[in-house]
Amino acid sequence: MSKVDLSVVLAGVRLKNPIVVASGTFGFGREYGQFYDLSELGGICCKGLTLHRREGNPPPRIAETPMGILNSVGLQNPGVDAFIEYELPELRKHDLAVIANISGSTPEEYGIMCEKLSEAGVDMIEVNISCPNVKAGGLAYGTKPELAAEVTAVAKAHAGTVPVMVKLSPNVTDITEIARAVADAGADALSLINTLRGMRIDVNTRRPILKMNTGGLSGPAVLPVAVRMVWEVSCAVPGLPILGMGGVAKGEDAAQLMLAGASAVAVGTACFADPYAPVKVRDELAELAAEQGLARAADLTGGVRPW
Amino acid sequence: MPVQQRCTVVEMTPINPTTYWMVLEVGNMVEELGLRAGQFLHVACGEANLLRRPISVALAYPDEPEDTAALIFEVKGEGTRWLARRQVGDTVDVLGPLGNGFAVENGGRYLLVGGGIGTPPLLGYAEAFRQNAVAVLGFRSADRVILEERYREACKEVYLCTDDGSAGRHGFVDAQVRDILEKDKNFTAILACGPRPMLKSVAAVAAEFGVPCQVSMEERMACGVGACLGCAIQIADGTMKHVCKDGPVFDAGEVDWDV
Numbered sequence: 416m417s418k419v420d421l422s423v424v425l426a427g428v429r430l431k432n433p434i435v436v437a438s439g440t441f442g443f444g445r446e447y448g449q450f451y452d453l454s455e456l457g458g459i460c461c462k463g464l465t466l467h468r469r470e471g472n473p474p475p476r477i478a479e480t481p482m483g484i485l486n487s488v489g490l491q492n493p494g495v496d497a498f499i500e501y502e503l504p505e506l507r508k509h510d511l512a513v514i515a516n517i518s519g520s521t522p523e524e525y526g527i528m529c530e531k532l533s534e535a536g537v538d539m540i541e542v543n544i545s546c547p548n549v550k551a552g553g554l555a556y557g558t559k560p561e562l563a564a565e566v567t568a569v570a571k572a573h574a575g576t577v578p579v580m581v582k583l584s585p586n587v588t589d590i591t592e593i594a595r596a597v598a599d600a601g602a603d604a605l606s607l608i609n610t611l612r613g614m615r616i617d618v619n620t621r622r623p624i625l626k627m628n629t630g631g632l633s634g635p636a637v638l639p640v641a642v643r644m645v646w647e648v649s650c651a652v653p654g655l656p657i658l659g660m661g662g663v664a665k666g667e668d669a670a671q672l673m674l675a676g677a678s679a680v681a682v683g684t685a686c687f688a689d690p691y692a693p694v695k696v697r698d699e700l701a702e703l704a705a706e707q708g709l710a711r712a713a714d715l716t717g718g719v720r721p722w
Numbered sequence: 723m724p725v726q727q728r729c730t731v732v733e734m735t736p737i738n739p740t741t742y743w744m745v746l747e748v749g750n751m752v753e754e755l756g757l758r759a760g761q762f763l764h765v766a767c768g769e770a771n772l773l774r775r776p777i778s779v780a781l782a783y784p785d786e787p788e789d790t791a792a793l794i795f796e797v798k799g800e801g802t803r804w805l806a807r808r809q810v811g812d813t814v815d816v817l818g819p820l821g822n823g824f825a826v827e828n829g830g831r832y833l834l835v836g837g838g839i840g841t842p843p844l845l846g847y848a849e850a851f852r853q854n855a856v857a858v859l860g861f862r863s864a865d866r867v868i869l870e871e872r873y874r875e876a877c878k879e880v881y882l883c884t885d886d887g888s889a890g891r892h893g894f895v896d897a898q899v900r901d902i903l904e905k906d907k908n909f910t911a912i913l914a915c916g917p918r919p920m921l922k923s924v925a926a927v928a929a930e931f932g933v934p935c936q937v938s939m940e941e942r943m944a945c946g947v948g949a950c951l952g953c954a955i956q957i958a959d960g961t962m963k964h965v966c967k968d969g970p971v972f973d974a975g976e977v978d979w980d981v
Contacts, residue, residue, distance in 0.1 A: 439950070446949040446967075449723050462951075470962045473981060477942040477952035479773050484944060491951045491962060624942070634772055687945040688772055690726060690817070 419704040420711040421697070423457070425679045426578035426604035426656050428512050428538050430457035433673065433712055434697040437660050437683030438463050438516040438541060438582075439488065440633075443502035444509070450690045455697070458512030460541050460606070460658075460681060461498065465517070466524045468494040478615045478624035483634030483662075484684060485613050487627035490518055495528050499535040514580070516541040522569040529573035540577055541658075542570045542602075545584030545609035557584035557609070560596035567600035580604035580658060583648070585637075586612050590644050591651035598652040605648060606658035606681070608641045634684040638662030642675050649676025649717060664692060666699020673715035723755065724820055724947060728813045732790065737868050740797045741839065742806050743780075745790050751819055752782045752789035759846020760823030760915075760938060760971060763793060764946035766815035767801035774817065775801045776943050776966070778915075780842035781849065794842035794868070820946050821970050824936050830854065830910035833902065833933070834877070835895055835924050837916025838862065841869050843938055844915055848876040856909075857881070858898045860920065864889035896923035903931040911936055914974075925974035935974035941965045956981045 421432035436447075438460035444453050453459065471491025478485040493501070498515065506513045515537040519525040525542060532540055544566055545557035556562045563581070570579045581597045583590055585608040594605060610631025615624045623629070641661025649657055659677025663669050664685040672680050680700075685692035704712050733745035751757040759782055764774040781792040797806050808814060824847060826832065832851050834844040837860040848855050849872075857873045860883040867889055873880045881898050882890030891898060899912070914924045915938035928935035941953040948967030955963050956978040963969065963976075 440945075442949040442951075446945070446947040449947070450726065470960065471951065471954065473956060474954045475942040476954055477773075477944045477950075479771070482772060484772060486944070486950070486952060488951050488954075491954070684772070684944075687950060688766065688774060690947070 419701050419709060420713075421701055423679050423713045423716075425658060426539060426580060428578060430512050430679055431510070432457040432697050433679040433700065434669065434693050435460055435512070435514070435658060435679055435681040436686065436693050437681035438543070440683035440686050443498070444506055447686060447690050448509075451694060453506070453509040453511055455694050456511045457679060458514055458538070459506065460514045460516050461502070461506075462492055463490050463516045463518050463543050464492050464495045464498050464528065465490055466495055466519065466528055468492065468497065473626045475624055475626055476630070478630065480613065480615055480632065480634075481636060483632050483636035484687070485615055485625060485630035485632055486610070487625045487630035489627070495531055499531060503535055503537065512538040514539040514541050516543050516582070518543040519566070522566050525566050526569045526573040529570045529577075529579070533573070533575040533577045537577060539604075540570065540574055540579050541606055542566060542579060542581045543609070545582055545586070557593065558587050560592050563593050564596040564600035567597045567602050571601040578603035580606050582609055583607040584609050585640055585644055591647050594648045594652050598655050602655065604656040604658060605652070606660065607648060608637065608644050608661045611637055611640065633662065635662040635664055638668055638671070642671050645672055645677050646675035646719060663696060666696050666701075666703050669696050669700045670703050670715055673712070674717070674719040676717045676719070678713070678716050724817055725749075725751070725755065726815065726817050727751070729816045731808050731810055731812045731814065734808060734810055737794070738866060741868055742795055742797070744793045744795065744805070744808070746793065746814065746816065747788035748782075748791045748816070748818070749788050751791065753784040755819050757782045757789070757791060757819035758823050760843045761819045761821045762970060763791065763816045763818035764820055765793075765805065768804040771801040771804060773801070773944055774946060775805065776820070776946055778843035778938070778970070780845045782846065794839070796839040817946055820966060822968070824913045824938070824971050826851070826913070827910065831908065832856075833899070833909045833912045834858070835899055835912055835914040835916070836860070837895055837920040838866065840914075840916030840920070840938065844913060845869060845872060847913055848873050852876050853878045856902065858883065858895045858902070860884070860895035860916065861889070862886065894923065895920060896927050899924055899927050903927065903933060907931045907933050909933055914938070921974070922979045925977070925979060928974060936971050937974045937977065938970045939965055939972055939977070940970070
């Protein structure tokens with residue numbers, strides 16, 4: 416089998432392979448970096464940052480569901496300055512794209528964070544307008560097109576030359592409406608999907624498992640939703656690069672998202688079961704591309720043949 | 723530094739109707755990676771269960787051809803039910819060593835306080851400190867009692883308590899701990915593991931008598947390595963710590979018991 420060229424380009428950023436790890440599932444790389452060199456990865460979407468340190472939500476924060484998990488972590492993070500001082504230099508010791516993920520409670524906060532991160536020299540900024548687990552900002556920005564556009568425009572205005580990728584929520588009636596609004600506001604790329612809001616109840620205590628009552632669903636259960644939404648968005652805003660994610664655990668899952676229109680794919684929840692999941696997904700994707708006689712993994716992107 | 727490893731089951735014994743004693747061959751985790759009692763292994767429990775299950779290590783020994791670790795677990799749901807069906811010779815996918823274990827010093831004198839399925843992680847400390855260890859073991863009822871003989875063989879004194887009085891002293895372990903400390907509080911530390919309300923009561927008694935106390939905590943966990951920030955414990959200063967990375971053993975004084 417001939418060797419497949421795995422490199423892809425996402426919003427002008429070259430990734431040596433299409434596999435990125437998803438924000439919130441991989442910290443800042445330190446933990447899984449104990450298992451393998453982070454340079455194996457195409458990139459990392461870092462744990463979601465806020466302007467100031469956040470302690471997150473009270474526990475329990477995790478509930479297992481059929482082929483998925485609910486979480487209500489609530490953006491626990493050390494704050495953007497601590498990231499720049501302590502985490503970014505560590506990540507820079509490895510050869511992978513560093514994508515900072517940010518959440519703000521006002522458009523101004525997004526702007527301030529973009530300025531700091533652009534100055535610090537991250538490769539891309541992922542603007543989270545879709546966290547289901549925080550009260551202020553978060554999901555509200557991701558469900559209203561005009562607010563999503565406003566945040567995107569502010570981020571773009573403050574990010575300098577660093578590409579801005581906007582992370583979309585699946586918790587909307589029509590994701591293409593938000594995608595178009597964000598594209599029109601100047602986004603360089605889109606990432607989707609964030610988690611789906613869900614709930615699990617202990618029938619004996621009649622209490623929700625999560626202390627916040629509801630949380631965000633991720634894992635293999637959400638893959639078909641992700642594939643559908645990536646496909647819809649890629650049709651609605653052709654030419655705008657997409658980082659696809661949602662339940663990817665195998666090379667075939669990644670290939671589905673790429674065929675649906677993603678230029679690169681993030682692996683998230685699968686890491687919890689298997690720390691090596693991103694590396695395995697990469698290798699399986701390469702094998703699949705080789706079996707199909709493709710010269711480049713990028714040739715999968717948008718290749719779906721809809722009926 | 724943790725590793726992912728397939729481990730062979732070399733012993734599988736039910737020790738009460740819902741609790742199993744499972745011994746795994748763990749490669750060189752004990753000798754090379756320092757695996758010890760009170761830490762945990764994150765065990766994959768079949769393809770139908772997405773998340774691994776954190777199981778405390780009761781005993782860990784260097785051995786040939788491989789080191790061994792005893793995990794004692796209670797069947798609580800689908801994952802542990804799957805685990806309970808493993809047989810000698812089967813292999814399980816394990817991440818470890820994970821977590822910290824209790825901080826102990828040679829020559830120390832320890833009061834071990836275990837409740838229910840919280841008794842196993844202290845067993846290694848009972849067998850290490852022997853005549854310098856006193857154990858208080860609490861269970862719901864006589865039919866739930868586990869490991870009593872192992873503790874009696876190891877420790878200087880063992881006090882058994884049950885919630886319903888069907889074996890040992892009628893009542894909770896904190897009352898027994900109080901009686902012990904009233905006569906003798908010359909312990910290096912109390913090491914406690916069990917349900918949160920028990921830990922809270924034991925921590926309160928320890929604080930009253932000025933005896934240092936370490937508690938092993940549980941919380942719903944996903945990654946097990948500190949990446950997902952799922953298994954949070956609220957700390958008295960308002961910050962969060964994580965069972966998998968900062969624990970499972972915490973200083974009782976740093977935990978916010980009032981949340």
